[in-house]
Amino acid sequence: MNMTSARDTYPRHAQLPPPSRERYAPSPVSGKPRGEAVRTADGRELILRSIEPGDMAAVQRCFKRLPSQDVRRRFMHAMSELPSPMAQRLCRIDPELEAAYVLIDETVKPAELRGVGRIFVDIASNTAEFSVLVEREWTRIGLGALLMQRLVDECRRRGLSEIWGYVLMENRPMLDLCKELGFVAKMVPGEASTAQISLKL
Numbered sequence: 001m002n003m004t005s006a007r008d009t010y011p012r013h014a015q016l017p018p019p020s021r022e023r024y025a026p027s028p029v030s031g032k033p034r035g036e037a038v039r040t041a042d043g044r045e046l047i048l049r050s051i052e053p054g055d056m057a058a059v060q061r062c063f064k065r066l067p068s069q070d071v072r073r074r075f076m077h078a079m080s081e082l083p084s085p086m087a088q089r090l091c092r093i094d095p096e097l098e099a100a101y102v103l104i105d106e107t108v109k110p111a112e113l114r115g116v117g118r119i120f121v122d123i124a125s126n127t128a129e130f131s132v133l134v135e136r137e138w139t140r141i142g143l144g145a146l147l148m149q150r151l152v153d154e155c156r157r158r159g160l161s162e163i164w165g166y167v168l169m170e171n172r173p174m175l176d177l178c179k180e181l182g183f184v185a186k187m188v189p190g191e192a193s194t195a196q197i198s199l200k201l
């Protein structure tokens with residue numbers, strides 16, 4: 001299994017990744033999906049792979065651990081719980097229109113989700129909207145940048161012209177992260193609290 005350092009990929013110029021069928025093909029030996037081992041800047045280990053329907057329980061547990069500020073920053077409004085249909089929807093993606101990468105902590109039982117990044121493709125504009133989340137105790141060690149870079153790479157692989165997302169103006173960590181990755185921010189008309197950040201590909 002290859003070991004990727006979260007910092008190795010940040011900042012860097014995006015490279016075309018191998019096709020997803022090679023990166024995430026089921027392991028012929030164990031029958032388990034193959035992920036990519038990631039070592040964080042402070043030496044912790046995670047598995048990076050595509051999201052799966054079986055991640056629903058981990059997604060719901062992760063949501064329960066989130067501070068309300070992070071829920072609002074990710075979903076753009078307050079939410080006290082993640083309803084099961086929504087969790088299911090987040091885990092059962094349509095690969096034609098979506099991609100989602102998760103960072104799984106397999107050092108605990110059950111394995112826990114520490115981060116997730118996803119894109120949703122808008123065919124009409126040939127762009128994709130992104131979202132990203134890293135669990136608070138796992139922030140500031142390069143994982144947000146790693147996920148964002150994967151999303152940028154995936155958009156390039158799909159031949160999209162732009163990746164974009166909405167970020168609350170008070171969300172300094174995300175605005176700083178995106179600036180570091182070359183995204184530009186613009187105001188959303190009529191929404192003083194929100195910026196639209198984007199990267200032309």
Ligand SMILES: CC(C)(COP(=O)(O)OP(=O)(O)OC[C@H]1O[C@@H](n2cnc3c(N)ncnc32)[C@H](O)[C@@H]1OP(=O)(O)O)[C@@H](O)C(=O)NCCC(=O)NCCS
Binds near residue numbers: 142172177180
């Ligand atoms: C924003 C978020 C994804 C950042 O994740 P992260 O794993 O901490 O990001 P990284 O460790 O890769 O940080 C990369 C850079 O982003 C910036 N950054 C990240 N967190 C920061 C913070 N708290 N304050 C200032 N800058 C910050 C820094 O420039 C950082 O580089 P540095 O650590 O070398 O200074 C994470 O805080 C998060 O999930 N927040 C809640 C959900 C959210 O806001 N999502 C975005 C809207 S879709």
